[in-house]
Amino acid sequence: CFDFPGPTFRHKKFKEYKAKRPPTPKDLVSQIPKVKEVLAAFGVPIFEKKGFEADDLIGTICKISPADAEVIILSGDMDILQLIDSRIKVFLLKRGIKNTHLYDQNRVKEEYGISPSQIVDFKALRGDPSDNIPGVAGIGEKTAIDLLKRFGNLEDLYRELEGNSEKAKKIRQKIRELLLRHKKEAFLSKDLATIKKDIPLKVGLEECSFERYNREKAVEGLKKFEFYSLTEKLPEPTLSLRF
Template sequence: MTDRSHVLIVDGMALLFRGFFATAFTGNFMVNSKGIPRNGLFGFLNYFTNSVETFQPTHVICCWDMGSQTFRNELYEGYKSNRDAPPEELVPQFDLAKDIVTAFQVPNVGVTGYEADDCIGTLTKQLQKDHQVTVVTGDHDLLQLVDDNINIAIMKKGQGNYDVFHADNFYEKKGLTPKQIIDLKGLMGDSSDNYPGVKGVGEKTALKLLMQYETIDNLLADKENLTKGMQKKLDQYAEDLAISRKLAAIHTEVPLTFSVETAVWNNDLTNIRTYLIDELEFQNPGRWLDKLWEKATG
């Protein structure tokens, strides 16, 4: 058992989107008297408070995208160009979700030109030496960050279900090392983020190649011993492979200054209770706060 402090980093984008789409299909956006939709906020609160209750952190941070354009769009014009704009009912809930986090006295972290993933990656690397770090997300791209003292908790279907990846179980679960996730996506591309990889190389082939060669660099160094078909693909799509590797890699040197002292989890939930009732008109904030209060007071 360690006496290290435990920092929980919450992927705010993942939680808010998940909360919104979990209820949006019903058409009930939970609009309050000010005309503000709150269905995403309701789900966000469910996931946020459950993650704190589950992982019992000493510190909490929440990370966000800061607009749709990042350095990856400069690297590759088509990056995420296949995605629709957020639904109009979701748009006002982004800032309100950040206000909720602030009311919890938790810092919001985001840097223009970078994704939330990059901020999360930067923070995990800054904090892992002196702290245990757990990241809560639904984004499997973040698995490349798993390392000593860095766990990634992937949200599963149903509230409170997490698949926790750490340095000791990662290979058993994935058949790869965390760093190989970057090369896996470099080879196979990513349809959700709209970058190509090597055309004709799917996950099964990419996994087989990485199990044999470990890295793309090793693979390319031994290209002459590959099948003629694979040689042709690697030659024909060499540029796509190179750019896809860059796009897949989470940037861990975002220019952000952060003091972990600002992230100490505060068990005084008065501010958030008042905010949820007076500003957002949630009638029963106890559904999110009572369990946290019980944990705090023992």
């Protein structure tokens, strides 16, 4: 899955979305068509859609996959961890291909102190500078995690706050004021951080089958870019693998 060039539906909701990111290096941009060409040579399907990010495509594919299918997502993006559930895991590439970790529900909770489903609530409170998601000004990481441990999610937190419940009264006055003052930004931030799972996308397991692998085409694709040593490592076409 690839990001489609240009603005997304998130930019329409918040024009400053990702505004502080430096432009993608031209050398990297020029490599993307070549990556797609090599993937096509291996028979790997490519998905991208105008107005959406790669994460939204991944989320949608996970949603429409069979309920009994085990799903493992390969990504270097921490945002994707929000998709983890009882059948979905994430193989996260942190620094290069050797520093990788397989995340399930337990590992996310052990490392971050929250469940995968709470990641969007965390971003709603803390924000995300890399994507220029505002969050609630003045709320840091520790406070955000503490609030989620006590209230579960953003909606329940604000329900307690606005009802002035006994539970909400235990929140420090300054934090309560910040939360109430920046409610709009909090819910906007959650909306921006949430990966969509319902975009129009025609895909089935058959189209993603690795049975389309053709060794001759793969060799040809690698040689075009002078990856000669890799051609010797390619599996024989008799292998029947399915993704």
